[in-house]
Amino acid sequence: xxxxxxGNAFGATDPVTSTTLNNIANAATFNDPVDETSLELIxxxxxxxxxxxxxxxxxxxxxxxxxxxxRVLGNTSGSxxxxxxxxxxxxxxxxxxxxxxxxxxxxxxxxxxxxxxxxSGATGSSLQVSGxxxxxxxxxSSVVGANRALVIMQVFGGNTSTxxxxxTKGILIKPFGSSNDSGFGANGGVVGPAVDGDGYTCVxxxxxxxxxxxxxxxxxxxxxxxxxxxxxxxx
Numbered sequence: 001x002x003x004x005x006x007g008n009a010f011g012a013t014d015p016v017t018s019t020t021l022n023n024i025a026n027a028a029t030f031n032d033p034v035d036e037t038s039l040e041l042i043x044x045x046x047x048x049x050x051x052x053x054x055x056x057x058x059x060x061x062x063x064x065x066x067x068x069x070x071r072v073l074g075n076t077s078g079s080x081x082x083x084x085x086x087x088x089x090x091x092x093x094x095x096x097x098x099x100x101x102x103x104x105x106x107x108x109x110x111x112x113x114x115x116x117x118x119x120s121g122a123t124g125s126s127l128q129v130s131g132x133x134x135x136x137x138x139x140x141s142s143v144v145g146a147n148r149a150l151v152i153m154q155v156f157g158g159n160t161s162t163x164x165x166x167x168t169k170g171i172l173i174k175p176f177g178s179s180n181d182s183g184f185g186a187n188g189g190v191v192g193p194a195v196d197g198d199g200y201t202c203v204x205x206x207x208x209x210x211x212x213x214x215x216x217x218x219x220x221x222x223x224x225x226x227x228x229x230x231x232x233x234x235x
Contacts, residue, residue: 003031004028004029004031005028005029005031006023006024006025006027006028007023007024007025007026007027007028007029008020008021008023008024008027029041029049029050029051037055037058038054038055038058038059038063039052039053039054039055039058040052040053040054040055040058041053067085068085070087070088070089070090070104071085071086071087071088072085072086072088072102073085073086074086076099076100076101077100086100086101086102087100087101087102088101088102088103088104089101089102089103089104089107090103090104090106090107091103091107092106092107092110092111092114093111094107094111114233115232115233115234115235116232117150117230117231117232118230118231118232119229119230120143120144120228120229120230120231121227121228121229122140122143122227122228123225123226123227123228124138124225124226125157125223125224125225125226126223127155127158127164127214127222127223127224127225127226128220128221128222128223128224129162129164129214129215129216129217129220129221129224130216130219130220130221131215131216131217131218131220132165132174132175132215132216132217132218133215134215135213135214135215136213136214136215137169137211137212137213138166138211138212138213138214138226139209139210139211140206140210140211140212140228140231141206141209141210141211143210143228143231144206144210144228144231144233145210145233146208146209146210147206147208147209147210147233147234148205148206148207148208148210148233148234149205149206149210149231149232149233149234150203150204150205150231150232150234151203151204151205151206151212151228151230151231152201152202152203152228152229152230152231153166153201153202153203153204153226153227153228153229154199154200154201154226154227154229155189155191155199155200155201155202155224155225155226156191156197156198156199156200156224156225156226156227157191157192157193157197157198157199157223157224157225158191158192158193158221158222158223158224158225159193159221159222159223160192160193160219160221161190161191161192161193161198161221162190162191162192162216162217162219162221163175163188163189163190163191163216163217164188164189164190164191164214164215164216164217164224165187165188165214165215165216166187166188166202166204166212166213166214167187167204167212167213167214168204168205168206168207168212168213169206169207169209169211169212169213170207170213174215175188175215187202187203187204188200188202189202191221191224197225199225201229205234
């Protein structure tokens with residue numbers, strides 16, 4: 001079956017003119033390509049009858065040019081252009097992010113989870129203070145990681161009452177010096193041996209290794225407890 005019906009048919013003795021020759025192509029129509037799944041012969045519409053059209057659902061994903069792995073079709077050029085492949089990054093750290101790429105949902109979740117405020121509940125009961133000038137390390141890296149972190153922490157108890165102060169390891173801010181004064185830039189409060197444990201809640205940031213340091217009043221106090229309520233890793 002012919003695909004094209006020409007616009008002029010010739011008998012054995014018909015004359016050939018410029019008009020009939022032009023009609024062969026200019027007035028030609030397509031036969032319905034019934035063996036095709038994408039094309040159809042248009043049968044209605046002014047100026048459209050006899051032309052080829054695309055069937056509803058005729059263009060499938062399989063008939064489109066293959067797209068490379070981790071790419072989608074879009075436009076991030078900043079101007080009107082033909083669709084192009086846009087890269088999808090699978091980077092949990094987001095270190096390679098830029099204005100012309102996308103990210104996988106897994107990477108977005110991993111990044112948010114990494115830096116979200118997390119509940120901890122980790123506890124310790126072996127802190128000891130022995131004067132404002134003596135600073136001791138409190139290594140929280142096993143909980144918050146070997147990185148800077150914001151820590152919300154309860155401090156309570158001890159074998160007797162005293163002031164305690166926490167700060168980022170390595171900074172020079174210190175308590176004012178009197179057991180009646182506040183921390184003056186350090187996080188502090190009074191702890192004591194009440195039944196439920198006298199204490200307070202402080203917010204403090206560790207150093208780049210996840211370490212705090214602390215000091216206390218003039219007397220030696222042992223068995224001070226802490227409970228990390230929550231923490232957040234910092235970049």
